[in-house]
Amino acid sequence: MSVSSVRRGPRLAAALLASGLLLTGCGGAAADGGSAPGGTTADGKGVDGTDSAGSHGGTVGSLGGTAGRSAPEPQTAEPKVIPGLGPRTLAAIPPETDQAVVATGAGRDRNTGTVLVYERDPVTGWAPVSDVWPAHNAKRGWTDDHVRGDLRTPIGVFGLTDAGGLLPDPGTRLPYDRGPAFSVSGTGFQGDSLVGSFDYVVAINYNRVPGNTPLDWTRPLGADKGGGIWLHVDHGGPTQGCVSLPRGRMKELLRLLDPMKKPVVVMGDAESLQR
Known part of the structure; x- marks a missing residue:
């Protein structure tokens, strides 16, 4: 092995490590710094094939919602009564x-x-x-x-x-x-x-x-x-x-x-x- 190859070894390893982190940031780490357990793919699926929210109750950063919580009930007005009647x-x-x-x-x-x-x-x-x-x-x-x-x-x-x-x-x-x-x-x-x-x-x-x-x-x-x-x-x-x-x-x-x-x-x- 040449001296130049030896010198390039650490640089190449660092580059490969950085590349791996970047790939993880696209699918596994949310844009706001949160991460789904087990990592996720780009389409929001975990590496084990489940949704990134899965059964863990974590947040899905790209949607801004929180898994495991019900949507608020719609507000409805009370039916009007005839005025002047007790x-x-x-x-x-x-x-x-x-x-x-x-x-x-x-x-x-x-x-x-x-x-x-x-x-x-x-x-x-x-x-x-x-x-x-x-x-x-x-x-x-x-x-x-x-x-x-x-x-x-x-x-x-x-x-x-x-x-x-x-x-x-x-x-x-x-x-x-x-x-x-x-x-x-x-x-x-x-x-x-x-x-x-x-x-x-x-x-x-x-x-x-x-x-x-x-x-x-x-x-x-x-x-x-x-x-x-x-x-x-x-x-x-x-x-x-x-x-x-x-x-x-x-x-x-x-x-x-x-x-x-x-x-x-x-x-x-x-x-x-x-x-």
């Missing part, structure tokens, strides 16, 4: 109901208020599907214990299953009973004409048999508990116990109501509904 009132809305007509009185002893129609999406919750409509209720306001002749509107959550009126069906999906028995005359408490008040009506299922015409006078709770509580056309003044809406709004309501959504009316003075 827990007791909300609990009275049947779970199968996806449509609610909310009639909110201005005060316990007041006969004016508003109506707003809501629908429920299974994911996002309740949302309004109408404008705010002006409304009248009974002359003396609202009551938790309605009796015949008290001139108060009953508070509560009641089904809406049947409609009717003097005029032709405006396009409702509810059963609609049309006939001359819906004629009315005379004047209201403020001298307002009652003519046309029952052109369109929706029966409120207070002390009545659902599935029958609004003109059915069967009273399951007895005659003393009153009945004949309807949504009907407003005549410009308070009612005897019903909730009344402007004529155009009654037509709009009839077209909105969908028996497949099990509609209800939620009604009472604002303070009572917040319970």
Whole structure:
């Protein structure tokens, strides 16, 4: 062996060692200085054929993730509830109901208020599907214990299953009973004409048999508990116990109501509904 070969020996060994370290840095050592046990190949596989994370719980530097940890749960918003309704009132809305007509009185002893129609999406919750409509209720306001002749509107959550009126069906999906028995005359408490008040009506299922015409006078709770509580056309003044809406709004309501959504009316003075 020549002297030059002897002299080149250490240099060659050092070069081969450096080359090996460089190769290890591409596959086995992560760019941030971490290393996977047993070393890895360039495609992230360990030298024994397993992923570099393997069962060791080490980090995979090229991905920046940590093996063995679950991804965070996605954040979801709570479904919206109907504003202005308290827990007791909300609990009275049947779970199968996806449509609610909310009639909110201005005060316990007041006969004016508003109506707003809501629908429920299974994911996002309740949302309004109408404008705010002006409304009248009974002359003396609202009551938790309605009796015949008290001139108060009953508070509560009641089904809406049947409609009717003097005029032709405006396009409702509810059963609609049309006939001359819906004629009315005379004047209201403020001298307002009652003519046309029952052109369109929706029966409120207070002390009545659902599935029958609004003109059915069967009273399951007895005659003393009153009945004949309807949504009907407003005549410009308070009612005897019903909730009344402007004529155009009654037509709009009839077209909105969908028996497949099990509609209800939620009604009472604002303070009572917040319970």
